[in-house]
Amino acid sequence: MHRRTFLRNTGILSGVTLLFQKNALASVFSTFDYDIKMLRNDVGIFTERGGTIGFLLSKEGIVVIDAQFPDTAQHLIDDLKKRSANPFRYLLNTHHHGDHTGGNIAFKGVVEHVVAHKNSLANQKAVAERGNSLDKQLLPDITFGEDWKLKIGDETIKADYYGAGHTNGDAIYHFEKANIFHTGDLMFNKRHPFVDRSAGANISQWIKDLDKVAKKADKDSIIIFGHSLNPGEETGTIEDVKKFQDYLGKVLKFAEQEIKRGVSKEEFIKNSSIPGVTEWTGQGIERPLTAAYEELTSK
Template sequence: MKLKYFSSYLTLLFGCFCAVSYAEEEPEITFKTIEVGLGLYMLIGEGGFSGGNIGLSVGDDGVIMIDDSMPPMLDKLNKTVQPIAKKPIDYLINTHVHGDHTGNNTSLGKLGVKIFAQENVRKRMLIKNSDGKSTDKAALPVFTFNDGMTFHINNQDAQVFHVAHAHTDGDSVIYFKQANIIHTGDTLFNRMFPFIDLNKGGSLDGYIAAQQRVLALADDQTKIIPGHGQLANKADLLAANEMLMDAKKIIAEQIKKGLSEEEVVKHNPLQKYDSAWSWNFINTEKMTRQVYQGIQRAAEYKTIE
């Protein structure tokens, strides 16, 4: 597959994967709630694809939700959240623009939930969809930031900071300092090959750097809510980062030999990671192509003005 087309294909395929996975599994999908500590919870889908993992901060000061799944999951999301929160959601933080993390913005926005995100998330939402439709105004973040901001709520200093050109160009990580809990958004797919959206400002080097920034904050007791996958810790994040750096090194050596993308794929240089890291969206071949393109396009960021 030619270099210039693969990233667009992967972005489109991810959207299709989310929709098809839900359609196939919908009757069985539920949210499992994990109490992470100090009024913080992780919601993870079971029985099928429910979108990205959701974070929840509950306390006397209010309720913060981090990401909000996909539209078909709204009813199940409400039925899971309300017994925990026992009050309406006050604030929503979008970790990035993808629809499996922002899919219920419209519904929550219409209920008066205040939506926060890095400024590039709003900019990308303002671009008309491929069918020519605009994003509903209620879905748009009404509070945006460049580098970061802090929520002082529920006895926590929740530091929200931007990691540039990582999974996309609008990624945020949320660090609950007192609880020692971090929500990474999609800068971590725990024990899975990651998706790096080169067409929405993501980059291989930025993704690696984002993980290393989180590693610098974490210690052996830190609990990490990944964008996808099970609740993680520093060792999980380190393993993901080391895998990605090794994959980059392996494929960079192939590129230096003058091999084309198709030739590198044929050699299957990431085979050793297949059994532990491949999953139904990013298998070893797709990961190889993604890393190849990430290296070739290292100076090219499809950012948004």
């Protein structure tokens, strides 16, 4: 693991000094703080800000899963260029959210293709149109419905879509040979998840999606999570997937029970804990509570 923390330019240098020392100091006085960790075979992860990025360095080119934000994506590109002389071939998006596709634009002219589920493309476009930022997007040029497959180098990457979950366009990417899954935001490790009902999220179906992952994976599988409460816990095993499934089940059960008791949504989302849940802590509990309440009362 490489952690590099550099000081931000504090503005203490005079213009002249800065001019002369610009090149020498450029790397020191730019801020970046990222981690790159190789997992197995030639598959690794990059973390800085936003959803965890996965990547493959194959002899037939580089594949990247998700792109965080433009500045952090550039850190990734620069670093991977030092690790491999091969071209960037594919950028795969797990879903449309800005902390996963905002950095797509850094791959413009760098990568050959951008791949995503068809709903992810539709969502990315819709959000960008609403925010007047279509020019800041690099949209997928390859989309799929149920699944998609890429053979590259010694690896095969299989994309699967199992239905709505965190949004209505979450893909799971499976490095079949390395036995590594990137689940995107279908996995929030020990952190209360965002549940994007405006983009078709559904917690009941989400639990079933994770069943499919659990069925495909085995005890040696490495699972890459979209987000983790604790830095350094962006990957785990199928046991973590089952724990998150259990958490989602408890959120739904809690909502169902309180709705039956006649508790209002406003009251319900004030809860600061979920019965039986001990490992999911931190901020944002109102997000899954709100989504569960709305999901169960909108039927």
